[in-house]
Amino acid sequence: MNTEASLARGQILARGTSRCLLDLGFACVAEMPLRPRLRADLMALGRKGEVWIIECKSSRADFMSDRKWEGYLDWCDRYFWAVDRDFPMDLLPEGTGLFIADGYGAELLREAPHRALAPARRKSLMLDFARVAAQRLQSRLDPGMPRAGLI
Template sequence: MPLLSVFEVAPLVDGRQSPAALRVRRGTARLLRDLGFAVVPELTLSCGRRADLVGVGAQGDVVIVEIKSSLADFRADGKWQHYKRACDRLYFATLPEVGDVFPRDEGLILTDGYDATIVREAPARRVPAPQRRAMHLRVAQTAARRLHEIEDPQPRHALAV
């Protein structure tokens, strides 16, 4: 049975994402979903950094995708180095016009905002079991909390009369 919402459901946008970055996120999330991943955007990691997309696969594998909408975006941001400790595979995702300016030892996904393809597979680096469990819990709790906020967007104290 599909889950329906009577509320307008907008993507998680906090004003930092450009329209191009949101296109990359949509196309990349669709690809990951088609590959069997449950995907959560804008996930805060234990290190305090926020990953653009985190996916958990059917076998428990964890992927992180760092979205880069331009060359300037890539050059200005080095936080992705911290993500390697939290995932089994790290990908960059971008638009075709940005090109392949990314490190060769990381994966690459190209998207037009609708379809996406893995251009370069990310090498597997298995995270230790305790870290994997912590990531699974972080993804599950974040996704469940967001779903609940869609179904019941009013804080409890706002319902009191």
């Protein structure tokens, strides 16, 4: 089965962006839960503890139907969009970062402004990030394992 065909366009953007972020020294968790009904497409954690959130938008309709993006700003140091080359970039708000992505990689086109997280929130996010990543790894190693609350 063609892996590319089985992935949704947003997942394809997330995969390429994750590859780029790895090259930039970040580890990523896709579909990272932040609070009930708020889940980041990608959360990236840098070597110095910096937290980035990247929302992947596959089309104008996808962008217009999801207006909760400002709710993510309190959960990261920098906020980015990941879109493909055909996306109408004039829709994207000023003061946010931008990656152009496909299924194989991404390019950072616009750096996002830095908004430092509060230390307590950073610690909480880093612990959640580690727990979600560890639980997902364990579920791959043991597919019969009961699902925990975070993943």
